[in-house]
Structure formats: structure tokens, C-alpha cells
Amino acid sequence: MISAIHPNLRRSFSILFVCLGNICRSPTAEAVLRDTAARVAPRLTLEIDSAGTADYHTGRAPDPRSQRAARERGIDLSGLRARQVTTEDFTRFDLILAMDQDNLRNLQAMSPPYTRAELRLFLSYAPQLGLLEVPDPYYGGAADFAEVLDLTAAASLALIESLQQRAQ
Ligand code: 4NP
Numbered sequence: 001m002i003s004a005i006h007p008n009l010r011r012s013f014s015i016l017f018v019c020l021g022n023i024c025r026s027p028t029a030e031a032v033l034r035d036t037a038a039r040v041a042p043r044l045t046l047e048i049d050s051a052g053t054a055d056y057h058t059g060r061a062p063d064p065r066s067q068r069a070a071r072e073r074g075i076d077l078s079g080l081r082a083r084q085v086t087t088e089d090f091t092r093f094d095l096i097l098a099m100d101q102d103n104l105r106n107l108q109a110m111s112p113p114y115t116r117a118e119l120r121l122f123l124s125y126a127p128q129l130g131l132l133e134v135p136d137p138y139y140g141g142a143a144d145f146a147e148v149l150d151l152t153a154a155a156s157l158a159l160i161e162s163l164q165q166r167a168q
Helices: 025-040 064-071 101-110 144-164
Strands: 012-019 045-050 096-097 118-121
Touching: 012 025, 012 101, 012 144, 025 045, 025 064, 025 144, 064 144, 096 101, 101 118
Parallel strands: 012 045, 012 096, 096 118
Antiparallel strands: none
16 A cells, blocks of 8 residues: 655754854854754754844854854864845745844844744743743853853754654
8 A cells, every 4th residue: 555645744844043143052053953963863854054133243153152162062163154044044944943032023023924934932942941042142151152052952852852743
């Protein structure tokens, strides 16, 4: 018997992480999700990218403090380069995940009326964290950058679980 392919069955998702500058939180989330998915969900096919709502740092590598905090967890951010969110992102990605409420509001304001992308806060996947926003570490210290790694690691696992449920 030829089994019908269930219309909801899919193992491939495209995900864009968004913060303000695309040099601290969203490139960290991009690399952490890529690393986590490769280890725990090799059968999921994920296209993962990140962008900033602002263009202050376009073309730059991630902040050295983010690179250091990631390196301490075995994650290399050095090859990533900042870019600004574009209108095309709203049709290219399934999910656009904002790091904080300001980013989400800015995304909602720039979103075309009909889009493919679902916009939401990244930490909404991990209510057990008791936080909805990944705090901006830019004016903080090493502990703030380490916290970005902790939060993005926990939320990446929760996101993968959610995608695996959708893929069943
Ligand atoms: P990100 O952090 O949004 O996590 O990349 C920031 C980077 C740069 C600035 C603020 C936040 N900035 O004001 O230049």
C-alpha cells in the first residue's frame, strides 16, 4: 500500500533569530541552535540565520565578548557577519524569533500584511525559564554574555522539541 503523506509531516524548517545589533544575542542563538540540533536532532533539516533590526553593525563579526562566551562552550561564532532584517525575510523563513519585546514590536511594524513567517519571542518556547526576553548584554559584563549562552541553549532544546512534535 502506498501510504499517503500527511500534509503536516515535515522535517525541514527555516528559522531566523532577530535582536537589535545582530552581534550579540541573535548570532549566539543561531550558532547554539545549529550546534544543539546537530547533536540532538540530526534528522531535522534546519535553515538557520540571524539578523538585526538595526544596521549599526552590518558586516561585522559577532562581539568579541559573545565570541568568548560561546568559545567557552565549544561554539565558534567567528564566521558569522551581521546583517539587517529585510522584507524578504518575512517570506523566506517559517519562524522569526525575537530576542526581546522591542525587537518583536519592530518586526511586527515592518512585516508585510501576508507573510509566511510566524513571529514570536524565542523564550516563549521555554516557559520554565520564567523569562520572556534574552537580556541585552551589550552594556553588561562577562556574566551577562554567559547568561545569553544559558538562555539560548535552554530555549534551543525546547524549540527543537516543538519542531519534532510538528514533524511527527
Ligand atoms: P544585540 O546587542 O542586539 O544582542 O546584538 C547589541 C549590540 C549593539 C548595540 C546594542 C545591543 N548597540 O547599541 O550598538
